[in-house]
Amino acid sequence: MIRTIALVGHSGSGKTTLGEAWAYLAGIKDRMGAVEEGSTISDYTPEEKAHGISVRTAVLPLQWKGHRFFVLDAPGYADFVAEIRGAMAAADAAVVCVSAPEGVQIGTERAWTVAERLGLARMVVVTKLDRGGDFYTLLEDLRATLGPILPVHLPWIENGQWIGLLDVLHHKAYRHADRGYTPENIPDAFKDEVARYRQEALEAIVETDEALLEKYLGDEDVEEAALAHAFHEAVRQGQLYPVAIASGKTLIGAEPVLDLILEALPAPTERFADGPPLAQVFKVQVDPFMGQVAYVRLYRGALAPGDTLESENGPVKLAHLYVPQGKDLVEVEAAEAGYILAVPKAEQLHRGMVLWRETKDEVPTTRLPDPTTFVAVYPEGKQDEAKLGEALHKLLEEDPSLRTERQEETGELLLWGMGDLHLEVAKERLEDYGVRVVLRTPKIPYRETVRKAAEAQGKYKKQTGGHGQYGDVWLKLEPSPEYAFEWKITGGVIPTKYKEAIEKGIQEAAQKGVLAGYPVMGFKATVFHGSYHEVDSSDLAFQIAASMAFKKAMEAANPLLLEPIYTLKVFIPQDRVGDILSDLQGRRGRILGMEPDGALTVVQAEVPLAELLEYSRVLRSLTGGQGAYSLEFSHYAEVPPHLAQKVIAARQAEAG
DSSP, X not given: OEEEEEEEXXXXXXXXXXXXXXXXXXXXXXXXXXXXXXXXXXXXXXXHHHHTSOOSOEEEEEEETTEEEEEEEOOOSGGGXXXXXXXXXXXXXXXXXXXXXXXXXXXXXXXXXXXXHHTOEEEEEEEOGGGOOOHHHHHHHXXXXXXXXXXXXXXXXXXXXXXXXXXXXXXXXXXXXXXXXXXXXXXXXXXXXXHHHHHHHHHHHHTTOHHHHHHHHTTOOOOHHHHHHHHHHHHHTTSOEXXXXXXXXXOTTHHHHHHHHHHHSOOGGGTSOSOSOEEEXXXXXXXXXXXXXXXXXXXXXXXXXXXXXXXXXXXXXXXXXXXXXXXXXXXXXXXXXXXXXXXXXXXTOOTTOEEESSOOOOOOOOOOOOOOEEEEEEESSHHHHHHHHHHHHHHHHHOTTOEEEEOTTTOOEEEEESSHHHHHHHHHHHHHTTOOEEEEOOOOOOEEEESSOEEEEEXXXXXXXXXXXXXXXXXXXXXXXXXXXXXXXXXXXXXXXXXXXXXXXXXXXXXXXXTTSOOBOSEEEEEEEEEOOTTTBXXXXXHHHHHHHHHHHHHXXXXXXXXXXXXXXXXXXXXXXXXXXXXXXXXXXXXXXXXXXXXXXXXXXXXXXXXXXXXXXXXXXHHTTOOEEEEEEEEEXXXXXXXXXXXXXXXXXXXX
């Protein structure tokens, strides 16, 4: 049997340590590594070792009791959402780790929601019970937050020490040994408790199967095999969510959880009907030696070395088959449904691409959220500048949750990401590509507008040898929701043939307002009078005259500075709402409302972009990493006069 699972949860919930324990127990590592030492099989990149967290999905191919597991150890940090969602789209089930001391966290709920949208079977593994936390209180929180959970393991604690597990379904006690566990009968002190949870489990399972429920209500014996089948089907269909216990650090429960995964979670063939090969690229990674490596999930069918699949970019020949194992690639002679494969030197393959033979069918997909944090990127030197474009292309190929744009008003190259850590890691990745950059606070794209109507004349007259230059334009400037241009010339005082040149002059002048040189928006320009010369007038002369008239009229129209306002949604635990509201008010935010979202509260506000440039750090500080947010541009609004003066002064100083 094959099981392909995504190991997910909030950052620091013990995922990587549990995966490390499984790798050790399965024999692909001789000794246990540690996250804090940077020695785990999953966290092998320089960025992961430097930050002490997972930033990429690592694949652990395990052999366990004659069965093959593909464990996709995904990051917990929400900044790396592309890796998290890619791993879940490639899996048949999600194993959600929840730290006993911390309980249900925002990363728990987010992973759960994505798994639900993908239709994945789910189970919970409670970790770090050796560090504290009340298991039974946590069960209630899990039930309230996630739905119909089914505790299948209870902690076996003697003399204040956690020594093993009590298996509710199989009515066994597992005493932990150095490398494994010894099944025993349930100790007398726990028989009543286990019996109560077993009865609850039995009732929950039979309620999902009509035939078993009829037997149960008729006091007929329910066979263990039938109960096991009903349990598996209930989990596969998302009717029940098993809750197990494990510690990657001490190995307690690590093996029973693998057994439970085999028992409860679906095989690939239970999700995808048999047929010709169908696969999807769920991530790509640029390697200095192997080029672009595509990570591929085979949903159905079988492959052998030398096989060819179709893609939107043409045929893809798989000369060799490789299975990723941490940072290494292991060659295999065959692959079947459920396999995770790595295709080196696959520059023609991109994340989300489908590979097929005969028929291209639908595969699981997830949408990435819009990035929320941005910085300005400056190359350190000319050599870096020359290579920056190619390096950014590689970076965005690896991580599509990043985005770049050239800010037209400021001329800055902006890099958008999901948080400050995400952007810092992106900078480090660019350095891996040999490009050194500086990340700076971006300039705000302010605008200017007019508050009242004003009229002005722009007259351009220049006499040189031969023909001169002459253009005379009278212009009315007034506030308007959108840009508008009106031609109200009568009597032919300005020939219509100069209309286009005059509007061009107005639009060019509007690129730099009179306050601080920012683009002007929200105005209507009406040309109502002027004069021309039969010989000296030209398009250029009227273009210059219109520009002069615009600037004079704007100076008289009470100009003001505008700033971009964004709609901010903050997702936080209820006990943090007060701190968030207070902080937002201090950021000139206008609170729009609050509403519940599962165990969280969503605060919605309109906030100036200038106040949100470092909000990722602020939110993490205010919530202890328990918050998340989204941003969407809303509108432009007037900058308060005392702040506008500072912006204008800074702009003038910058211009010299």
